[in-house]
Amino acid sequence: MVKSKYSHPIDDLLRLDRVPYTWCPGCGIGIILHHTLRAIKELESEGKINRDKILFVTGIGCTGRAAGLVKLDAAHVLHGRAIPFAVGAMLANPSLIPIVFSGDGDIAGIGGNHLLHAARRNMDILVIMVNNFTYALTGGQLAPTTPYKVYSTTTPYGNPEPPIDTAKALMALDVNYIARWSVTHLTKIKDSVKYALTKRGFRFIEVISVCPEIFGRHIGIRDPYQLYVTLRKIAKTRIKPSFGDIKYDWNSEITCGVFVDRDDPGYFDRLKEIGVTKK
Numbered sequence: 206m207v208k209s210k211y212s213h214p215i216d217d218l219l220r221l222d223r224v225p226y227t228w229c230p231g232c233g234i235g236i237i238l239h240h241t242l243r244a245i246k247e248l249e250s251e252g253k254i255n256r257d258k259i260l261f262v263t264g265i266g267c268t269g270r271a272a273g274l275v276k277l278d279a280a281h282v283l284h285g286r287a288i289p290f291a292v293g294a295m296l297a298n299p300s301l302i303p304i305v306f307s308g309d310g311d312i313a314g315i316g317g318n319h320l321l322h323a324a325r326r327n328m329d330i331l332v333i334m335v336n337n338f339t340y341a342l343t344g345g346q347l348a349p350t351t352p353y354k355v356y357s358t359t360t361p362y363g364n365p366e367p368p369i370d371t372a373k374a375l376m377a378l379d380v381n382y383i384a385r386w387s388v389t390h391l392t393k394i395k396d397s398v399k400y401a402l403t404k405r406g407f408r409f410i411e412v413i414s415v416c417p418e419i420f421g422r423h424i425g426i427r428d429p430y431q432l433y434v435t436l437r438k439i440a441k442t443r444i445k446p447s448f449g450d451i452k453y454d455w456n457s458e459i460t461c462g463v464f465v466d467r468d469d470p471g472y473f474d475r476l477k478e479i480g481v482t483k484k
């Protein structure tokens with residue numbers, strides 16, 4: 206453990222005995238985790254959340270390592286299974302506040318089927334998907350989110366597949382909240398997580414991250430600063446964009462903003478409605 210004479214406002218939400226963490230220098234995941242924890246901290250100080258009720262669930266991947274770093278009840282589960290684990294825990298104990306925090310390979314790739322059906326049910330969980338465009342932890346294989354034509358270790362001639370725009374795909378389902386930001390939108394990440402945590406139903410926040418070690422190397426931008434500057438130009442925030450306006454294209458624009466914000470009954474509301482649980 207690295208001892209420091211300095212303290213930080215979210216120190217009490219982190220397992221400082223795990224410092225230094227294993228994320229590469231310049232990686233965006235720590236920034237996204239930081240602003241997620243800041244959101245929890247602010248809600249707690251406003252008396253709107255009890256950290257003891259939070260269940261922080263991650264799958265496998267670089268982002269998945271976050272479960273071992275937070276001082277919250279946390280689970281680091283099988284690849285692609287963070288969502289069903291969170292759903293199962295909540296069905297057993299509806300007083301929990303599940304937060305799934307995992308990468309694009311885990312959520313949209315291996316766990317894509319779980320994502321689809323949790324969204325279809327408007328299940329009462331918050332999913333934060335950190336998108337670094339690749340399976341980074343395992344060496345840079347093609348992910349469903351990898352941009353068209355980009356090199357990966359499993360597509361050495363470039364990706365021949367169009368990627369999935371996960372946030373846009375979920376708009377076809379009646380979920381209560383969908384937003385996308387980039388790791389360059391610090392306050393937006395925090396405010397969005399904070400707002401989503403006060404809502405019911407299925408809430409999905411995608412954050413485009415930077416991975417200088419793998420994705421950066423694949424596109425020829427190893428310098429973290431240059432990668433942030435490049436992402437800053439591509440990630441364009443739009444107010445209430447229409448479905449047709451939303452783009453997911455590394456070469457032109459990745460649209461950010463709030464895509465869906467409604468307050469339909471969540472899964473637990475429906476259980477009450479049909480008499481499975483008490484109103």
Ligand code: SF4
Nearest residue numbers: 228229232267341416
């Ligand atoms: S490989 Fe990429 S995503 Fe993983 S820790 Fe390193 S920079 Fe971050």
